[in-house]
Amino acid sequence: xxxxxxxxxxxxxxxxxxxxxxxxxxxxxxxxxxxxxxxxxxxxxxxxxxxxxxxxxxxxxxxxxxxxxxxxxxxxxxxxxxxxxxxxxxxxxxxxxxxxxxxxxxxxxxxxxxxxxxxxxxxxxxxxxxxxxxxxxxxxxxxxxxxxxxxxxxxxxxxxxxxxxxxxxxxxxxxxxxxxxxxxxxxxxxxxxxxxxxxxxxxxxxxxxxxxxxxxxxxxxxxxxxxxxxxxxxxxxxxxxxxxxxxxxxxxxxxxxxxxxxxxxxxxxxxxxxxxxxxxxxxxxxxxxxxxxxxxxxxxxxxxxxxxxxxxxxxxx
Amino acid sequence: xxxxxxxxxxxxxxxxxxxxxxxxxxxxxxxxxxxxxxxxxxxxxxxxxxxxxxxxxxxxxxxxxxxxxxxxxxxxxxxxxxxxxxxxxxxxxxxxxxxxxxxxxxxxxxxxxxxxxxxxxxxxxxxxxxxxxxxxxxxxxxxxxxxxxxxxxxxxxxxxxxxxxxxxxxxxxxxxxxxxxxxxxxxxxxxxxxxxxxxxxxxxxxxxxxxxxxxxxxxxxxxxxxxxxxxxxxxxxxxxxxxxxxxxxxxxxxxxxxxxxxxxxxxxxxxxxxxxxxxxxxxxxxxxxx
Numbered sequence: 001x002x003x004x005x006x007x008x009x010x011x012x013x014x015x016x017x018x019x020x021x022x023x024x025x026x027x028x029x030x031x032x033x034x035x036x037x038x039x040x041x042x043x044x045x046x047x048x049x050x051x052x053x054x055x056x057x058x059x060x061x062x063x064x065x066x067x068x069x070x071x072x073x074x075x076x077x078x079x080x081x082x083x084x085x086x087x088x089x090x091x092x093x094x095x096x097x098x099x100x101x102x103x104x105x106x107x108x109x110x111x112x113x114x115x116x117x118x119x120x121x122x123x124x125x126x127x128x129x130x131x132x133x134x135x136x137x138x139x140x141x142x143x144x145x146x147x148x149x150x151x152x153x154x155x156x157x158x159x160x161x162x163x164x165x166x167x168x169x170x171x172x173x174x175x176x177x178x179x180x181x182x183x184x185x186x187x188x189x190x191x192x193x194x195x196x197x198x199x200x201x202x203x204x205x206x207x208x209x210x211x212x213x214x215x216x217x218x219x220x221x222x223x224x225x226x227x228x229x230x231x232x233x234x235x236x237x238x239x240x241x242x243x244x245x246x247x248x249x250x251x252x253x254x255x256x257x258x259x260x261x262x263x264x265x266x267x268x269x270x271x272x273x274x275x276x277x278x279x280x281x282x283x284x285x286x287x288x289x290x291x292x293x294x295x296x297x298x299x300x301x302x303x304x305x306x307x308x309x310x311x312x313x314x315x316x317x
Numbered sequence: 318x319x320x321x322x323x324x325x326x327x328x329x330x331x332x333x334x335x336x337x338x339x340x341x342x343x344x345x346x347x348x349x350x351x352x353x354x355x356x357x358x359x360x361x362x363x364x365x366x367x368x369x370x371x372x373x374x375x376x377x378x379x380x381x382x383x384x385x386x387x388x389x390x391x392x393x394x395x396x397x398x399x400x401x402x403x404x405x406x407x408x409x410x411x412x413x414x415x416x417x418x419x420x421x422x423x424x425x426x427x428x429x430x431x432x433x434x435x436x437x438x439x440x441x442x443x444x445x446x447x448x449x450x451x452x453x454x455x456x457x458x459x460x461x462x463x464x465x466x467x468x469x470x471x472x473x474x475x476x477x478x479x480x481x482x483x484x485x486x487x488x489x490x491x492x493x494x495x496x497x498x499x500x501x502x503x504x505x506x507x508x509x510x511x512x513x514x515x516x517x518x519x520x521x522x523x524x525x526x527x528x529x530x531x532x533x534x535x536x537x538x539x540x541x542x543x544x545x546x547x548x549x550x551x552x553x554x555x556x557x558x559x560x561x562x563x564x565x566x567x568x569x570x571x572x573x574x575x576x577x578x579x580x581x582x583x584x585x586x587x588x589x590x591x592x593x594x595x596x597x598x599x600x601x602x603x604x605x606x607x
Contacts, residue, residue, distance in 0.1 A: 055410050055414060108347070113547075113588075115539070115540055116544065120581070246414060246417070281429070285426060287418075289422060291414065295411050
């Protein structure tokens with residue numbers, strides 16, 4: 001990827017134009033931040049799905065563990081917030097180590113096992129009251145700090161932080177994809193057995209992808225905890241942290257890097273502004289329908305569907 | 318203390334019956350189509366809510382809800398089959414995401430129709446105590462344990478003796494060879510979804526008759542069914558029953574000795590233990606390791 005003009009213009013737009021345009025409106029800004037949080041999870045989910053070939057229904061576990069780890073470190077041990085956010089990612093990695101035995105399982109078994117794991121961590125967070133505050137949750141989690149006289153705990157500040165996190169992750173994703181590991185992982189997607197024969201330790205590589213994905217998701221969860229200053233188990237480990245990112249990643253195309261992020265912004269904003277006002281409770285129904293429709297009609301994302309349609313129109317003309 | 322433990326063992330045993338029905342449905346579809354139906358727990362839950370509606374709306378005993386639940390759940394199961402059949406590529410990954418999406422749809426439909434409240438039966442006939450020696454249970458628990466044993470017997474007969482059952486087994490062991498023998502795999506897949514729907518419908522009514530249900534319970538049920546198939550190894554009905562009873566007993570013991578909040582953890586503990594110690598399941602299965 002060359003640092004060409006389009007990318008610079010895009011960066012300027014998201015870093016400067018978005019805060020300038022919406023910075024005054026707290027409601028819009030909080031929606032944008034939330035959609036970027038979803039984008040970060042969607043990116044980490046897509047990394048695992050695209051590079052590792054694994055479908056995860058357990059990313060809520062990483063998100064929640066990252067959030068709790070960072071909140072507890074900063075509250076009880078006085079770790080500076082920006083450091084504890086990174087350590088939250090490390091916490092999610094540690095949690096994902098517990099999932100490594102599941103890598104012995106293939107395809108559908110892996111997906112179910114990781115779904116089960118998400119339940120475990122929610123129960124742990126609820127039961128381990130001395131550390132997590134139980135179902136009452138943790139409040140007064142330290143805010144994002146001031147840096148160079150700029151208050152990051154404002155909506156716009158939060159936006160800049162999560163935007164940076166997501167962009168750095170996208171860069172890491174791109175780096176992995178272009179590296180030799182990425183080559184091996186893509187080969188594994190074609191035929192895992194053949195890749196093993198030529199000497200690639202496929203289980204190790206898949207394990208590494210799980211760790212990277214967990215780290216990313218954990219950092220996003222940690223950011224969110226400090227951004228909203230409150231945590232409770234049902235929120236931190238909510239199934240929403242799985243459903244919306246999956247819909248977003250599939251919608252935008254989970255085999256691309258920008259797809260999940262753009263998908264997250266679109267899906268989340270439409271969900272919040274349109275679906276939620278039509279069906280207040282149970283608006284996830286629409287997300288489910290969207291997911292089913294995408295998988296049937298265009299599993300590679302909306303972009304490829306549009307391309308297909310225009311090509312068809314072209315041929316017809 | 319001993320009494321409590323014995324009582325927990327007995328309750329766990331009875332609970333194992335419906336767990337086994339749920340797990341068998343999941344395993345049957347997986348065998349025939351190599352698709353894990355992540356919405357399977359939601360199908361069970363749908364049946365439980367049909368039973369609730371029949372009881373609260375018509376005032377009938379939940380057991381009479383079974384025919385209606387059978388129709389509703391089997392139709393839903395068949396719809397899942399047709400939607401999964403529309404997947405064109407990467408079926409393994411896409412079918413997971415697809416059935417997950419169907420699960421989300423069903424959970425939210427249930428939420429919209431029946432609200433988020435926890436529901437349980439109000440039927441006194443179902444809740445009446447039955448005493449067998451030193452053991453207590455509700456009538457519904459014994460009733461549905463017997464029903465599930467009968468259904469498992471029926472399933473065993475169907476799979477080993479009837480033409481369609483044998484066709485389902487043939488397709489799961491070797492699809493191409495089965496085709497050469499004149500079996501239509503698409504049709505057997507459909508049949509397996511219908512049978513899974515029948516099992517889910519009965520299990521759902523059973524769950525409602527002796528327990529509590531809430532809209533979020535569906536994915537928990539899917540996970541339980543999965544844990545049982547890992548314990549048992551796919552492929553044997555008695556194995557699944559033993560795995561289901563094991564899970565039921567472990568859960569009941571946890572509730573008695575520790576706390577009901579830890580109930581789900583113990584299943585996961587068992588699951589991890591089996592994964593580490595006996596990766597091919599307690600009763601052996603192949604093809605699961607990567």
